[in-house]
Amino acid sequence: MTDRFGDSLSRRSLLRAGGAALLAPALASPALSQGQSDVIRIGHLTPRTGFLGPLGEFAMQAAQLAIEEINATGGIAGRKVELLSEDSVNPQTASAKAERMIQRDRVACLVGEINSASALAISQVAQREKVLFINTGANSDALRGSDCKRFMFHVEAQNTMMVRACGRALLDRGLIKGRKVYALTADYAFGHDLLKQAKKYFAAHDATLVGEDLIPTELTDFSPFLLKLRQAKPDLVICNLAGAQITNFLKQFSEFGLPFPVAGFGFDTALAWGAGPGNFLGTWPVIWHHQIDSPSAKKFVAAFKAKYKKPPENQGWGDYTAMKIVAQSMNELKTTESIKVVEHLESGAKFDIAKVREGYFRPWDHELMQEMFAITALPADQVKNPYDIFSSTGPLPGPDESLEVLATTREENACTFPV
């Protein structure tokens, strides 16, 4: 009788338990270390699991690199900097962890995030506790408009900047004016906001939206939508997806061999690298890429490659740059007090952000004014290695334009800081 089963086994309880285990949130990774009081702690929160996890890893690695470099050059005001890094998981967890980092760990500031909903949750805690939060990856315009906060700054570009940067490249190639566009959009805060900005752009430039599908974020098989695209025969497919979905979409679009040009307004280079040889296609906006020709960009790329054996991408740039801005500001001010740093950033202080021109924060919405780029996939026979798979436009806006022309105006996205 060696193969008897326990009496307590019931099919229903198993199903219930199985379901509960599947729904259980990923267990949190503990804070990296508990430091002493003579160090300055910076809290870093970003999604490490889930559909944005692939990007969070670059964010995390770049933040660590930045802190090592900062400590190698004397830390902040002579004190060592310690990075407390955690998986932000979802808005609820992000908010709880932000609160704990501020109240228990006494962090000098918070940096990070990719998910717009989690960034909003963290910003509410930061505003209440009056601690600086630098958003490095959440794009929604609302975060800079109706949801803006005095203590939140944005190194990441807003959706409108992404739409207008890529839109310029598409206009130049005659893919917008008078064309039929079909849009696939990630069905959550980021996607909805992006679709709204994209629609404004199409309306302003005489393009017709012939189809728009909201795609659940957990969807991995796009074949039903690829069949719809084949039937609709659009002049341009706009892919406003997020995270791991972009990789799936690129692979399957290429599998189905559809002839339509592809572009998107939301993009992360790591996901194109993950699609594999011959599968990357289309035109996309990026806030930064590893081929930018400036001394500080080259230095960052070399340091990242030496440490992690791969080039950094746009998300890594965001977290690296934010850390550098924080350290430089606190060193110049000789204080870590958040309100002083906020005033400094609002004063129009300029920073070397590993691009051609220096960047500065707009005082009224706290968006980093900076150059953007539109990249286009290289034909398969011109690709020499897994990373150099695209060609890029020059910096957008161009050298003789104001850095602010791509961003929303006050009228388009009004921000009133809560007291």
Next chain:
Amino acid sequence: MQLVFILEQVLNGLLIGVQYLLIALGLSLIFSLGGIVNLAHGAFYAIGAYLTVLLTPTIGFGGALVASPLVVGVLGLLIERFLLRRFYRGDPTLALLLTFGLAMVAEQALRMAFGAAPVPFGIPTWLRGQVFIGDLIYSRYRLSILVVALACVACLWLLLTRTSFGRVVRAGVQNPDMVAALGISLRPYMTAVVTIAVGLAALAGTMMAPVTGVHPAMGAEILTFAFVVVVIGGLGSFWGVVFAALIVGVVRGLTAYAYPPATEAAVYALMVLVLMLRPRGLFGEHIARFE
């Protein structure tokens, strides 16, 4: 035109369903015979995909299609022999915790070894392109993996219904005490069933690697769906799982056509509906010890 298009969606749905099938059948077998809900099943799917990416440069995709399921199958054998075996008689919650833990270990191990970003992989050149059948156009690669998957399902069915091995397994599902009374130990059968089930999951991973992102969480992504298929089909029923996989594929396809935001939700709604009308699933068998 509209009719051809809907037909196309239905056909595509059937093909997607077959991909869930390889995973769902293994899940159902392990549960029916061993009483273990294998939450690590998705992890084997992911490991199969990563192995394919590693092996393809040296032995080609065709070679990986054979080698990857075999290697992962052996891994399954070892896990059954040294871990799962200890839990068949105990509290089912312990087995759940064990397999949940295994799934997390596997996912984090993949993340540490290969990074969280998807690893590049595509369809081999000889399988790229489209097949034209009348008005229908379809991806050559998907049709190819359909053939492989259907062949596997057919072999599994023959194994379960036409061999003495299959007779013991089916008897073990219905009444393990009687099987033991007849002097047959179910242990080697359980080892074989886990090995086959894990091998099939790895095969699914191999076949999906070219058309889906190869990243550490891919196992968790597919597992929920495979569970839904098993629940809809009914435990212990081979054809129930097959039928459910196809239904789920078609429902997804048609919802994508009619109301895209509900593409995933529709499948769960279907599950709720089935459980309300038929709590044992569509073709679920009455298994005394699970009631």
